[in-house]
Each structure stands twice: as C-alpha cells, then as structure tokens.
Amino acid sequence: MVKILYLICSPLCMVLMYFKGVKIAFPLYCSGWIALIKKKNAYVYIGRETRFSSYRLGNRIGLNHKCILTIEKSAKLYIGQNCGFSGVSIWCFQSIHIGNNVRVGANVLIMDGDAHQNDPRSGKNSNIIIEDNVWIGADVRILKGVTIGKNSMIGIGSIVTKSIPANVIAAGNPCRVIRPLADDVITQLEKTQ
Numbered sequence: 405m406v407k408i409l410y411l412i413c414s415p416l417c418m419v420l421m422y423f424k425g426v427k428i429a430f431p432l433y434c435s436g437w438i439a440l441i442k443k444k445n446a447y448v449y450i451g452r453e454t455r456f457s458s459y460r461l462g463n464r465i466g467l468n469h470k471c472i473l474t475i476e477k478s479a480k481l482y483i484g485q486n487c488g489f490s491g492v493s494i495w496c497f498q499s500i501h502i503g504n505n506v507r508v509g510a511n512v513l514i515m516d517g518d519a520h521q522n523d524p525r526s527g528k529n530s531n532i533i534i535e536d537n538v539w540i541g542a543d544v545r546i547l548k549g550v551t552i553g554k555n556s557m558i559g560i561g562s563i564v565t566k567s568i569p570a571n572v573i574a575a576g577n578p579c580r581v582i583r584p585l586a587d588d589v590i591t592q593l594e595k596t597q
Contacts, residue, residue, distance in 0.1 A: 433456070451483055497517030502534045509542035555585060
C-alpha cells in the first residue's frame with residue numbers, strides 16, 4: 405500500500421511544492437499529503453531521496469497526523485538528502501537546518517520559536533541545527549536554540565531543550581547524554597556520508 409501511495413502522491417506533492425516555491429532536489433517521496441504553509445519570503449530546500457510519510461498505517465508506531473511543514477515569513481528551512489520523516493511537525497520561525505541521512509520518527513515536533521509570537525512571555529526565536537546521520541525517536545520534541553551533533557541518537561519521547569554533542573545516545577525530559585556511541589558504530593555511520 406505504501407509503495408502505491410509513493411507512486412501516486414510523490415508527483416503531486418512535488419508539483420504542489422514547486423508552485424509554492426519550494427526548492428527540491430529530485431526525487432522526493434511522499435506517502436500521503438504534506439500540509440505545507442510557506443509564508444512570504446520564506447525559503448525551503450528539500451534534498452534528494454527524502455521521504456515524507458503521512459499515511460497513518462505507513463509507520464508501525466502509528467501517526468497522529470500527516471506531515472506538517474510551516475515556514476513563517478522570511479524563515480529558512482533546509483532539509484538535506486536522504487532524510488526520512490513520519491508524521492513530523494516542523495514549525496520554522498527563523499532557521500532550521502537538518503543535515504543528510506537524518507531519520508525522524510513518528511510524531512516528532514521541531515520548533516525554533518514559541519507558537520504565540522505576540523505573547524510577551526514568548527522568548528526570542530533561535531536556530532535549530534540537526535547534523536548528519538542523526539536518528540530522532542518517535543514523539544520527540546526539539547525546541548529552539550538546539551544543535552544535535554552528527555551521528556547522535558535521541559530516544560523516544562525526549563524533550564530536547566539544550567544542545568546534544570556528536571556521537572552520543574541521549575534521552576529523557578529534559579534530554580541528556582546517556583552514553584557515547586561505540587567506535588565501530590561511528591565508523592559505519594561515517595561511511596554513509
């Protein structure tokens with residue numbers, strides 16, 4: 405079923421994104437529709453071989469909703485090549501940079517600002533950087549001002565409020581380093597670049 409959805413939805417998603425001014429390095433794969441809200445002067449780039457799964461049964465964990473990409477006025481969203489997203493919500497107020505070979509589990513939220521921008525309790529927007537080969541587990545929340553270092557793995561349900569270094573496994577609320585990755589795992593990941 406998912407392969408059929410890729411065949412049907414991918415060309416339609418690419419056309420929709422093209423007309424909304426999204427820069428795409430082909431091919432792009434979509435199973436189900438992506439909700440895309442791109443405001444004036446916003447910039448979006450999506451690298452080749454990237455996959456978006458919005459089909460509720462396409463991920464065995466189950467998706468709470470389809471993929472949602474919201475890019476506010478003059479914000480920049482960059483997604484590298486060979487990334488995978490399942491029911492992700494990305495809300496970009498300033499700048500979100502996602503590297504190559506990043507895996508994002510079901511129902512993840514990535515926000516570089518606070519939702520209520522006009523509320524005096526909201527803080528300043530702050531960039532998010534997710535480096536190459538990062539694996540983000542299901543139901544993770546990545547909040548403004550965070551960098552996640554290359555090859556790192558973020559455990560299911562974590563809330564990332566501070567930067568995580570490269571080559572570690574991190575989890576929790578708030579997310580913290582659990583242990584470093586084994587050297588042989590790092591070597592294998594570096595070969596994929």
